[in-house]
Amino acid sequence: NAGVTQTPKFRILKIGQSMTLQCTQDMNHNYMYWYRQDPGMGLKLIYYSVGAGITDKGEVPNGYNVSRSTTEDFPLRLELAAPSQTSVYFCASSYFLGGTEAFFGQGTRLTVV
Amino acid sequence: DQQVKQNSPSLSVQEGRISILNCDYTNSMFDYFLWYKKYPAEGPTFLISISSIKDKNEDGRFTVFLNKSAKHLSLHIVPSQPGDSAVYFCAASVRNTGNQFYFGTGTSLTVIP
Numbered sequence: 001n002a003g004v005t006q007t008p009k010f011r012i013l014k015i016g017q018s019m020t021l022q023c024t025q026d027m028n029h030n031y032m033y034w035y036r037q038d039p040g041m042g043l044k045l046i047y048y049s050v051g052a053g054i055t056d057k058g059e060v061p062n063g064y065n066v067s068r069s070t071t072e073d074f075p076l077r078l079e080l081a082a083p084s085q086t087s088v089y090f091c092a093s094s095y096f097l098g099g100t101e102a103f104f105g106q107g108t109r110l111t112v113v
Numbered sequence: 114d115q116q117v118k119q120n121s122p123s124l125s126v127q128e129g130r131i132s133i134l135n136c137d138y139t140n141s142m143f144d145y146f147l148w149y150k151k152y153p154a155e156g157p158t159f160l161i162s163i164s165s166i167k168d169k170n171e172d173g174r175f176t177v178f179l180n181k182s183a184k185h186l187s188l189h190i191v192p193s194q195p196g197d198s199a200v201y202f203c204a205a206s207v208r209n210t211g212n213q214f215y216f217g218t219g220t221s222l223t224v225i226p
Contacts, residue, residue, distance in 0.1 A: 004156070006156075033214075040122070040218060041218055042115070042202065042215075042216035042217050042219060043157075043202070043204075043214075043216040045214070048213055058213060092156075101162060102159070102214060103159070104156030104157045105156050106156050107154070107155070107156050
């Protein structure tokens, strides 16, 4: 049972480059999330989705874009990488929105230089 | 504005003793609280939750207490084991409002053998 799978695990980007962080879940969850965790900080919500074709902004959406074309996949796009986007990114999914536990991927450690 | 706060960045406890991790919140609308455990290089994993209609929830060695009037919750681990050494995050949400989980900054627990 794979759960939530994120790729890549590590990435170094140059300022201004673009990349997509991939996230796939096999639990048939409707709700998916992208969080970032900066050192010494809690997880901050970037974007979330309540189902295929529906996405919404979280606390820190600037500099990111998402799409949700299928129930399983929820990629996160960085268009013009900036040093402030250096962080660990976690994708998660849950059966209900905000009302039950979320299942997290292993994280992507991104460094922008 | 940090709506969920964990004021102790770290805690060390002897094996077999009780570990008490604390969490405070500011938003009185929160009605669902969760604790997650995170090992290095892994995503957070769900540990235990509590609804605001309860003041205590127990699962094996883990008990969560909720004091709504003080806007405070705590996680008790008894007895503590070396495998419990991890970072613990508390999280809060408002069920069924289209809202998300708000995370604290985490407490790093070290259980000394």
